[in-house]
Amino acid sequence: MPIRFSVYIAASLDGYIARADGDIRWLTEIPAPPDEDFGYHDFFESVDTLVLGRGTFETVVGFGAWPYEGKRVVVLSRTLHPGSLPSEVASRVEVHHGPVQNLAAILEASGAGHVYVDGGLTIQAFLAEGLIDTLIVTRIPLLIGSGIPLFGDPGRDIRLRHVETRSYLNGFVQSRYEIQR
Numbered sequence: 001m002p003i004r005f006s007v008y009i010a011a012s013l014d015g016y017i018a019r020a021d022g023d024i025r026w027l028t029e030i031p032a033p034p035d036e037d038f039g040y041h042d043f044f045e046s047v048d049t050l051v052l053g054r055g056t057f058e059t060v061v062g063f064g065a066w067p068y069e070g071k072r073v074v075v076l077s078r079t080l081h082p083g084s085l086p087s088e089v090a091s092r093v094e095v096h097h098g099p100v101q102n103l104a105a106i107l108e109a110s111g112a113g114h115v116y117v118d119g120g121l122t123i124q125a126f127l128a129e130g131l132i133d134t135l136i137v138t139r140i141p142l143l144i145g146s147g148i149p150l151f152g153d154p155g156r157d158i159r160l161r162h163v164e165t166r167s168y169l170n171g172f173v174q175s176r177y178e179i180q181r
């Protein structure tokens with residue numbers, strides 16, 4: 001099976017994944033319907049590797065408990081060095097300085113099968129290089145006006161194939177798209 005790269009992310013209806021200061025509490029302010037995880041568990045079980053942008057990595061480290069036990073995790077950063085990683089996660093992640101085409105080739109050569117790409121700028125870099133196969137975006141019914149955007153300008157049009165859209169009782173709307181590489 002060829003390597004696949006997927007995005008699974010939540011965004012405000014106006015396209016932001018966090019407030020400008022990184023605040024993501026608004027993502028969980030609207031309660032989920034009982035026993036609903038929006039497909040996250042099944043998606044997460046399907047990936048063997050995560051690529052996190054440094055911004056997202058720092059958010060996750062702030063959670064305290066490491067949520068990616070058992071998965072290979074690569075942090076994408078031009079500024080982080082393995083020696084400067086917090087000690088509690090240093091043995092759990094690898095740091096890659098990019099470019100993302102090199103990282104994708106390294107992951108493929110080392111046997112990765114399904115990669116979860118996370119973080120706004122990181123997703124944008126993978127999209128710009130035509131490296132994303134599947135995009136799952138959950139729209140939160142909230143306009144936050146400004147913040148860290150999910151998408152940027154890839155410098156060209158990117159055509160997506162809509163696969164399905166599900167709406168949930170709490171107003172979340174999740175769409176799945178495939179992108180021909």
Ligand SMILES: NC(=O)c1ccc[n+]([C@@H]2O[C@H](COP(=O)([O-])OP(=O)(O)OC[C@H]3O[C@@H](n4cnc5c(N)ncnc54)[C@H](OP(=O)(O)O)[C@@H]3O)[C@@H](O)[C@H]2O)c1
Binds near residue numbers: 009056059099
């Ligand atoms: N709504 C959600 O579901 C969701 C999901 C994930 C994250 N978030 C939030 O989004 C925010 C982070 O987003 P973000 O846009 O800052 O993106 P990010 O991709 O998490 O982090 C950006 C950093 O990643 C590194 N990077 C990105 N592209 C690179 C490339 N091509 N080559 C080398 N390094 C690269 C750079 O690190 P250096 O500056 O170190 O070089 C860059 O500053 C956080 O607040 C996080 O909590 C929300």
